[in-house]
Amino acid sequence: MSMFQDDDILIDDYDFDDYKIQYAMRPEIHVSGDDVEMVTQLKNYLTKRLKYLLDMPGTIGIGVSGGSMPPIFTKALFACDADLLNWRRIRIFMVDERYVDKDDEQSNLGTYLKLFPPELAYVFVPIPICNDLSLTARLYEDNLRRILLPEQSGTSPRFDLLFLGCGPDGHTASLFPGDRAEHVTEYGWVGVVQDSPKPPKTRITLSFASLKFAKHSAFIITGAPKAHVVRAIWDRDNTLPASMARPYNDRLTLFVDEAAAKSLPSRDSSEESDSRSPQPFD
Numbered sequence: 001m002s003m004f005q006d007d008d009i010l011i012d013d014y015d016f017d018d019y020k021i022q023y024a025m026r027p028e029i030h031v032s033g034d035d036v037e038m039v040t041q042l043k044n045y046l047t048k049r050l051k052y053l054l055d056m057p058g059t060i061g062i063g064v065s066g067g068s069m070p071p072i073f074t075k076a077l078f079a080c081d082a083d084l085l086n087w088r089r090i091r092i093f094m095v096d097e098r099y100v101d102k103d104d105e106q107s108n109l110g111t112y113l114k115l116f117p118p119e120l121a122y123v124f125v126p127i128p129i130c131n132d133l134s135l136t137a138r139l140y141e142d143n144l145r146r147i148l149l150p151e152q153s154g155t156s157p158r159f160d161l162l163f164l165g166c167g168p169d170g171h172t173a174s175l176f177p178g179d180r181a182e183h184v185t186e187y188g189w190v191g192v193v194q195d196s197p198k199p200p201k202t203r204i205t206l207s208f209a210s211l212k213f214a215k216h217s218a219f220i221i222t223g224a225p226k227a228h229v230v231r232a233i234w235d236r237d238n239t240l241p242a243s244m245a246r247p248y249n250d251r252l253t254l255f256v257d258e259a260a261a262k263s264l265p266s267r268d269s270s271e272e273s274d275s276r277s278p279q280p281f282d
């Protein structure tokens with residue numbers, strides 16, 4: 001039943017599953033054979049987006065995950081032409097952080113800082129880790145608000161680019177299955193987690209609201225244990241945090257290796273008959 005053909009249809013009559021399938025866009029997907037190919041695909045994506053963003057005024061806000069992402073993201077970023085790396089304009093935010101000092105080997109920011117030249121440390125927006133977890137979250141929200149101010153949509157932040165990872169349990173940022181994050185900040189942009197199933201137990205994380213308003217989101221996912229998460233994102237299955245973090249505007253790109261892509265429908269499969277979809281494989 002079409003939503004747009006019969007003015008008399010009551011809301012209860014709509015088939016929302018049908019609506020979802022008809023009007024939902026699939027993510028754009030890039031499958032790589034190895035790390036080198038993935039870095040090239042990411043570099044091309046970053047090049048396209050940075051060229052566009054540099055023609056626009058203002059700060060370019062980029063959110064990044066930790067875990068296995070820092071080396072691959074950093075390689076791709078530094079592979080871009082130097083004139084696109086206008087550091088005065090670029091600010092990078094952690095989408096989540098383990099509640100440890102930045103010198104601790106578990107720190108997501110600390111991992112990036114070891115990969116970046118020291119003179120570029122200022123590009124990273126700090127999460128001011130202090131003795132009080134809630135205060136840390138509030139101070140980070142203050143930093144986010146101050147720097148993303150012109151990019152806010154009402155009271156929600158708008159990252160220009162978001163690069164998300166995920167765990168085999170389907171978590172993204174530090175949003176774990178079972179809704180463990182408690183949103184303690186004024187606008188609910190930042191949450192705290194005190195019982196993370198993955199160490200360390202205590203973490204700071206952006207909320208779904210913060211992630212879903214991004215202008216362009218990308219997941220970088222490798223390895224067979226995460227193939228079901230890739231499939232859940234592809235299917236818009238709202239049972240895992242990673243698939244729930246999908247941006248409202250549907251501008252979602254997946255960078256996956258062959259192992260992580262193994263549960264996706266093949267190009268010819270009848271499962272994938274939606275002509276509105278971008279090609280699943282390039």
Ligand SMILES: O=C1O[C@H](COP(=O)(O)O)[C@@H](O)[C@H](O)[C@H]1O
Nearest residue numbers: 065066067068069165166167173
């Ligand atoms: O703990 C975390 O885990 C996820 C996934 O990490 P990975 O090592 O499996 O890639 C990561 O995206 C997140 O930022 C991090 O804090």
